[in-house]
Amino acid sequence: MGQVDAISTAGAGLAASDSPTAVALEKRGRARQTGKWRPRRVLFLAAMYILLLTLSAFILLPASWMLTAALKPDLQPVFTIPTEWYPAHFWAWTNFGRVLLGHLSFLRYTLNTVIIVFFNIMGILISCSVVAFAFARLRFRGSKPLFYLVIVTMLIPWQALMVPQFIMFFKIGWYGTYLPLIVPSFGGNAFFIFLIRQYMRTIPRELDDAARVDGLNSWQIYWRIILPLSIPVLTVCAVFTFISSWNDLLGPIIYLDKQQTFTLSVALANLVTRAGTPWNLLMAANLLSMIPCILVFFFAQKKLIGGIASVGLKG
Amino acid sequence: MAEIVLQNVSKVFGDGTRAVSSLNLEVADGEFMVLVGPSGCGKTTALRMVAGLEDATDGTIRIGDRIVNDRSPGERDVAMVFQNYALYPHLTVYQNIALSLRIRHVPRNEMNQRVTEAARILGIEELLKRRPKELSGGQRQRVAMGRAIVRHPRAFLMDEPLSNLDAKLRVQMRAEISRIQRSLGVTTLYVTHDQTEAMTLGQKVAVIQKGVLQQVGTPQELYRRPRNTFVAGFIGSPAMNMVEAPLARDGDDIVIDLAGHHLRVPDEVLTARPALMTYVGRTLAFGIRPEDIEDAALVAGADGSIVHLQVADHEDMGSELLLYFDLEASPVLTQDMQSLAADRGADELRSLEEQARNRQARIVARVGSRSQARSGEMAAVHVDMRNAHFFDLATGEAIYGDHVPLESTVSAAGRAEGR
Numbered sequence: 001m002g003q004v005d006a007i008s009t010a011g012a013g014l015a016a017s018d019s020p021t022a023v024a025l026e027k028r029g030r031a032r033q034t035g036k037w038r039p040r041r042v043l044f045l046a047a048m049y050i051l052l053l054t055l056s057a058f059i060l061l062p063a064s065w066m067l068t069a070a071l072k073p074d075l076q077p078v079f080t081i082p083t084e085w086y087p088a089h090f091w092a093w094t095n096f097g098r099v100l101l102g103h104l105s106f107l108r109y110t111l112n113t114v115i116i117v118f119f120n121i122m123g124i125l126i127s128c129s130v131v132a133f134a135f136a137r138l139r140f141r142g143s144k145p146l147f148y149l150v151i152v153t154m155l156i157p158w159q160a161l162m163v164p165q166f167i168m169f170f171k172i173g174w175y176g177t178y179l180p181l182i183v184p185s186f187g188g189n190a191f192f193i194f195l196i197r198q199y200m201r202t203i204p205r206e207l208d209d210a211a212r213v214d215g216l217n218s219w220q221i222y223w224r225i226i227l228p229l230s231i232p233v234l235t236v237c238a239v240f241t242f243i244s245s246w247n248d249l250l251g252p253i254i255y256l257d258k259q260q261t262f263t264l265s266v267a268l269a270n271l272v273t274r275a276g277t278p279w280n281l282l283m284a285a286n287l288l289s290m291i292p293c294i295l296v297f298f299f300a301q302k303k304l305i306g307g308i309a310s311v312g313l314k315g
Numbered sequence: 316m317a318e319i320v321l322q323n324v325s326k327v328f329g330d331g332t333r334a335v336s337s338l339n340l341e342v343a344d345g346e347f348m349v350l351v352g353p354s355g356c357g358k359t360t361a362l363r364m365v366a367g368l369e370d371a372t373d374g375t376i377r378i379g380d381r382i383v384n385d386r387s388p389g390e391r392d393v394a395m396v397f398q399n400y401a402l403y404p405h406l407t408v409y410q411n412i413a414l415s416l417r418i419r420h421v422p423r424n425e426m427n428q429r430v431t432e433a434a435r436i437l438g439i440e441e442l443l444k445r446r447p448k449e450l451s452g453g454q455r456q457r458v459a460m461g462r463a464i465v466r467h468p469r470a471f472l473m474d475e476p477l478s479n480l481d482a483k484l485r486v487q488m489r490a491e492i493s494r495i496q497r498s499l500g501v502t503t504l505y506v507t508h509d510q511t512e513a514m515t516l517g518q519k520v521a522v523i524q525k526g527v528l529q530q531v532g533t534p535q536e537l538y539r540r541p542r543n544t545f546v547a548g549f550i551g552s553p554a555m556n557m558v559e560a561p562l563a564r565d566g567d568d569i570v571i572d573l574a575g576h577h578l579r580v581p582d583e584v585l586t587a588r589p590a591l592m593t594y595v596g597r598t599l600a601f602g603i604r605p606e607d608i609e610d611a612a613l614v615a616g617a618d619g620s621i622v623h624l625q626v627a628d629h630e631d632m633g634s635e636l637l638l639y640f641d642l643e644a645s646p647v648l649t650q651d652m653q654s655l656a657a658d659r660g661a662d663e664l665r666s667l668e669e670q671a672r673n674r675q676a677r678i679v680a681r682v683g684s685r686s687q688a689r690s691g692e693m694a695a696v697h698v699d700m701r702n703a704h705f706f707d708l709a710t711g712e713a714i715y716g717d718h719v720p721l722e723s724t725v726s727a728a729g730r731a732e733g734r
Binding site: 204206207209210211212213214215216217220224225228229 | 363366367368387388389390393394395397399401402403404405414415418419462466472
């Protein structure tokens with residue numbers, strides 16, 4: 001503090017002469033008092049960091065606990081008191097290998113899940129974007145009431161549809177296959193249709209005009225102009241679909257009966273048996289199944305941000 | 316390349332607004348026609364109807380020898396340049412220009428050749444790999460034009476393409492557009508609200524107000540022989556001075572009584588406007604352009620039309636001097652004049668109304684820079700009555716002889732059809 005005073009008084013003392021050195025010194029003095037490191041700002045930053053670290057802890061600590069548990073050999077107690085938050089004594093990395101390739105064949109389950117999730121995403125993107133385009137850009141009779149009808153279907157809870165849907169799929173012989181889990185997404189999803197339509201409405205209509213004069217028909221405008229410009233919102237829909245589909249437990253449990261067809265969520269749930277639960281393997285499997293989600297999120301982030309910047313408003 | 320003919324074209328929107336009323340317009344093959352008028356007058360709607368982006372409620376639109384009312388924009392073989400350029404943001408400049416060719420399955424070699432040719436004409440060859448967001452306004456404008464040129468269309472349609480450019484760039488691009496159009500010889504329909512653009516670019520200019528065509532002619536015709544007060548007040552900047560004044564007989568002369576000052580109407584004017592004689596003893600709208608009022612000291616051999624007025628204000632532009640006078644007369648306050656003032660700004664409209672209330676018309680004179688006149692002093696100004704304009708106060712129509720045709724020059728095609 002004393003040093004600061006010295007500099008500022010020196011600056012003030014020399015200010016009268018107006019030389020460049022005097023001005024610079026005075027500025028430094030002032031900066032020390034009012035610049036980047038003033039007490040109030042330091043306090044603010046400290047508070048922010050503490051808050052962020054605490055919040056991160058809520059997310060990272062459970063993951064860290066899972067890792068600790070996953071690295072323990074069989075028959076080692078996992079729920080200890082005091083809780084072991086980070087791996088300290090046991091480092092059984094082989095657990096991961098066992099889970100993937102051993103008799104538990106989590107690799108197979110992962111593959112099953114990937115197939116279902118992939119087709120779900122395709123179905124949603126194709127069906128919802130086409131429908132949203134029709135509502136956003138095409139003028140036809142009854143488009144408004146039809147759109148409201150689509151929105152209204154969002155109000156129906158899926159639990160109410162669960163049983164009738166099952167009966168329907170059973171009657172046409174789709175029980176035991178992946179079809180009941182994939183085909184409905186090709187029928188669209190009211191929420192995504194709404195989201196995509198709202199986004200498409202922000203795309204300037206002049207682009208459509210220019211495209212029409214260039215000779216593009218409605219399908220070409222959709223495919224070549226509107227769809228590429230909608231990548232940000234499509235990314236959002238894809239990520240949402242991925243997460244809900246990847247973690248979906250109820251669907252696969254209802255419709256899948258053969259063990260080789262099970263998805264990750266089902267397989268994880270099945271590890272918890274009345275005859276005891278191999279917690280270390282379960283935690284290892286859980287951690288593995290989290291990885292694709294994290295990867296998808298990282299890649300989606302880039303696309304989301306990049307996409308938004310490319311929609312130039314003037315031209 | 317083809318002519319564009321609109322016959323009785325009207326557009327009424329769903330909520331009842333009449334955007335365009337019975338528009339009859341002909342753009343000859345290779346001609347540069349400018350559609351000009353204040354904002355909201357229906358010129359853009361008319362252009363969009365020619366493009367096919369709006370359906371005409373009534374009338375026929377012909378491009379070349381085909382009636383195109385029922386054809387989609389792509390089928391009409393026209394190219395359009397938009398005010399906001401409307402470039403595809405996710406495509407490169409090359410892809411933007413080439414898209415229309417790709418859609419028509421033009422072979423790659425030819426497509427490449429045509430795109431590079433268009434880029435060369437516009438001077439944007441180095442920009443072909445860039446995206447629109449990396450370009451300046453002027454560059455984007457050129458890309459938009461390139462997109463139009465590359466198609467070799469039968470007509471260019473331009474919707475205020477220069478409005479979003481700064482003044483200097485606008486002057487530059489104006490010359491470019493003119494040059495390109497002349498070298499390519501493509502029929503062009505150009506919409507703008509800027510009368511300077513209309514006067515400098517157009518071979519023919521069509522003035523539109525509230526969806527109704529006011530007059531069509533060369534810029535000089537519109538300037539020298541306006542058909543009504545709207546055209547007279549719209550064309551020319553600063554706008555024509557319009558004052559209510561009685562036409563009287565003073566001995567052997569016919570004079571305009573301008574707030575006590577008697578301005579003699581020259582014989583040549585009386586000859587050119589035979590109908591004027593019927594207005595003797597009545598009040599009419601007297602119009603005189605600022606450039607036709609000059610400092611008497613700078614006029615050689617000035618005749619009797621010299622008026623002594625107090626200069627209320629002046630603006631020294633360097634190259635010329637604008638003098639403002641307050642005349643004890645009513646400004647013309649018809650609907651046309653009010654819309655014109657409103658179009659120039661809310662302040663203008665308020666000022667006009669105030670002038671009418673106080674019977675103090677503000678007159679503008681554009682005098683030479685060497686004039687010594689300044690505000691607060693008396694000035695002697697010479698009014699060139701040879702260029703005086705006279706309009707009927709009730710109808711707003713110009714007083715000439717017989718009824719002035721809407722289209723000052725009837726096209727050969729029209730005559731052939733016996734219209």
